[in-house]
Amino acid sequence: MIGSLLSAGVLVWLLWDEPVERRHLSLWLMAVFVTYGIRLVEWRAYCADPQRQVRGAYWARWFTAGAAVTGLIWGYMGWSFFQPTLLFLFPMALVLAGQVALSVPSVGIYWPAHVVFNLLAILPFILRNYLEEGRLFFGQSIALTVLMVACLVFARRQQATIIESIRLRFANVDLLDRLTQENHRAEQARQTAEAANAAKSRFLAAASHDLRQPLQAMFLFTHTLLESAQAGQRIDPALAGKLRSSCEGLEMLLDSLLDLSQVEAGALKVELGNTRLQPIFERIRHEFADQAAAKGLHLRLVPTVHHVLSDAPLLERMVRNLVVNALRYTEQGGILIGCRRHGDKLRIEVRDSGIGIAPEAMVRIFSAFYQVANPERDRQKGLGLGLSIVDALASQLGHRINVRSRPGKGSVFAIELSPAPQNIIGYGEAVPVNDVLRGKLVVVMDDEAQVRDAMAALLQHWGCFVVQGENAEESFAAMAAAGLTMVPSVILVDWRLREGREGYQEAKHLESHFGQAIPTLIITGDTEPEAFEQQELPVMRKPVQGFRLRAQLDYLLRTPSTEEHQADRL
Numbered sequence: 001m002i003g004s005l006l007s008a009g010v011l012v013w014l015l016w017d018e019p020v021e022r023r024h025l026s027l028w029l030m031a032v033f034v035t036y037g038i039r040l041v042e043w044r045a046y047c048a049d050p051q052r053q054v055r056g057a058y059w060a061r062w063f064t065a066g067a068a069v070t071g072l073i074w075g076y077m078g079w080s081f082f083q084p085t086l087l088f089l090f091p092m093a094l095v096l097a098g099q100v101a102l103s104v105p106s107v108g109i110y111w112p113a114h115v116v117f118n119l120l121a122i123l124p125f126i127l128r129n130y131l132e133e134g135r136l137f138f139g140q141s142i143a144l145t146v147l148m149v150a151c152l153v154f155a156r157r158q159q160a161t162i163i164e165s166i167r168l169r170f171a172n173v174d175l176l177d178r179l180t181q182e183n184h185r186a187e188q189a190r191q192t193a194e195a196a197n198a199a200k201s202r203f204l205a206a207a208s209h210d211l212r213q214p215l216q217a218m219f220l221f222t223h224t225l226l227e228s229a230q231a232g233q234r235i236d237p238a239l240a241g242k243l244r245s246s247c248e249g250l251e252m253l254l255d256s257l258l259d260l261s262q263v264e265a266g267a268l269k270v271e272l273g274n275t276r277l278q279p280i281f282e283r284i285r286h287e288f289a290d291q292a293a294a295k296g297l298h299l300r301l302v303p304t305v306h307h308v309l310s311d312a313p314l315l316e317r318m319v320r321n322l323v324v325n326a327l328r329y330t331e332q333g334g335i336l337i338g339c340r341r342h343g344d345k346l347r348i349e350v351r352d353s354g355i356g357i358a359p360e361a362m363v364r365i366f367s368a369f370y371q372v373a374n375p376e377r378d379r380q381k382g383l384g385l386g387l388s389i390v391d392a393l394a395s396q397l398g399h400r401i402n403v404r405s406r407p408g409k410g411s412v413f414a415i416e417l418s419p420a421p422q423n424i425i426g427y428g429e430a431v432p433v434n435d436v437l438r439g440k441l442v443v444v445m446d447d448e449a450q451v452r453d454a455m456a457a458l459l460q461h462w463g464c465f466v467v468q469g470e471n472a473e474e475s476f477a478a479m480a481a482a483g484l485t486m487v488p489s490v491i492l493v494d495w496r497l498r499e500g501r502e503g504y505q506e507a508k509h510l511e512s513h514f515g516q517a518i519p520t521l522i523i524t525g526d527t528e529p530e531a532f533e534q535q536e537l538p539v540m541r542k543p544v545q546g547f548r549l550r551a552q553l554d555y556l557l558r559t560p561s562t563e564e565h566q567a568d569r570l
């Protein structure tokens with residue numbers, strides 16, 4: 001720009017005295033300055049545009065328009081100020097040739113702009129030379145035309161080179177980007193592997209942490225039982241019941257730990273089902289009542305009729321962990337377990353009047369191994385895993401955990417989950433109080449004599465008459481031998497019997513013999529669900545716990561419609 005303005009000034013100075021009119025010259029010089037001024041403003045606007053990288057086409061149009069106006073101004077000079085004398089001719093030719101040649105490196109960055117500038121600036125002057133008489137003018141027009149074409153070609157090549165170098169630069173940037181991303185991915189993979197490794201270790205530690213609770217209770221109960229036995233005292237049935245309840249707790253915990261290991265392997269089968277809360281709450285109260293009493297705390301339940309949609313053993317595990325914490329972090333007052341509605345959801349709440357949690361610690365308590373006040377990592381004070389297990393289970397089950405706490409006042413941990421209908425016997429239903437089983441005839445068919453005996457013993461204990469056999473014929477024979485002629489109330493049958501017989505077929509034999517449908521429950525160790533599902537009979541899997549069997553039988557005997565039996569499977 002500076003070069004152009006200087007050469008415009010020199011030209012005007014040359015032509016000032018004659019032969020061009022001064023006004024004409026001044027106006028032209030002004031136009032030169034205004035045009036270059038506008039182009040300067042345009043350039044500044046371009047630099048200030050934050051979007052300029054993506055508005056390339058827009059700015060290219062402005063750039064070309066600017067080049068065209070400048071080219072026109074120089075072209076006008078070449079045409080209007082043309083003087084056929086050597087004194088003026090050479091300086092004009094020099095200035096115009098310089099303009100065109102210099103526009104290769106300056107405007108030539110964008111070829112279309114160079115083309116319009118080049119042609120508009122020099123063509124009029126070439127034409128004027130061509131129209132003049134004489135070799136000198138003709139030669140000059142030819143030389144300038146050659147220069148014009150050469151500049152066009154050079155500018156074209158230059159643009160190709162520039163585009164190629166820009167392309168290469170972007171290719172490099174892309175390459176760099178890809179490398180960075182690869183690095184990032186590798187780093188993430190490393191971190192994931194490390195986290196998985198750490199999770200493994202945490203899992204092992206968590207196992208020992210959580211197994212300790214019921215084991216502890218079992219040790220204490222057995223100790224007491226042993227001492228009473230040694231002292232020749234009668235064994236307290238309540239104590240034995242508590243021991244059994246702790247065994248169940250331990251079993252469920254082991255199940256859940258196994259499930260948790262499956263979560264890590266991505267293979268946890270969460271079975272959401274209709275889950276009655278009251279039995280879960282009662283078992284937990286049973287398990288922790290003594291521990292609470294030993295600390296002088298009340299452990300209270302708000303009785304609930306709610307059923308929820310959850311995986312019962314896993315849910316029980318979550319509530320248990322919350323109660324363990326509530327007991328651990330409460331020194332006076334008590335713990336309250338209950339469930340209440342919250343909008344269209346239900347909230348299982350474990351409230352305590354304990355030490356509470358400071359707001360700044362709140363976000364971290366669910367992280368594994370985080371403990372608010374155990375810098376010495378005394379294992380008696382827990383390992384900091386209880387809540388991380390609760391959190392992991394909650395995300396598997398699709399439940400939400402909510403915590404409210406006031407330091408010094410207490411905490412409320414809530415599990416938010418969906419309700420389920422209340423008219424189905426759910427997991428862990430307590431043993432029915434009324435005695436529908438008493439006096440009923442039950443047929444037990446299993447090819448394992450030991451299993452039949454154990455089952456018969458339990459059923460007789462509940463007041464049933466029991467006949468047993470490997471198959472339908474043996475059962476008939478047993479009934480005849482015992483002089484029983486009544487229709488059996490229930491058939492309990494293993495799925496696979498000896499000699500390739502199927503329990504379901506044997507049950508059918510019995511039914512056709514008595515000429516009526518008899519509620520049938522399949523008890524099996526097999527794990528091929530399709531086989532049973534085809535028959536649409538209630539199925540229980542071995543090992544079957546006494547209370548569950550009792551609940552299922554109770555249900556089968558209360559509901560006469562077979563379709564309903566089939567709908568419910570524990």
Ligand code: ADP
Binds near residue numbers: 356383
């Ligand atoms: P821990 O084995 O230490 O109980 P958790 O993961 O169960 O591990 O809990 C993490 C931390 O959260 C605990 O160390 C404790 O500081 C805090 N915390 C959990 N539950 C309660 C509660 N009911 N009252 C007060 N603090 C609690």
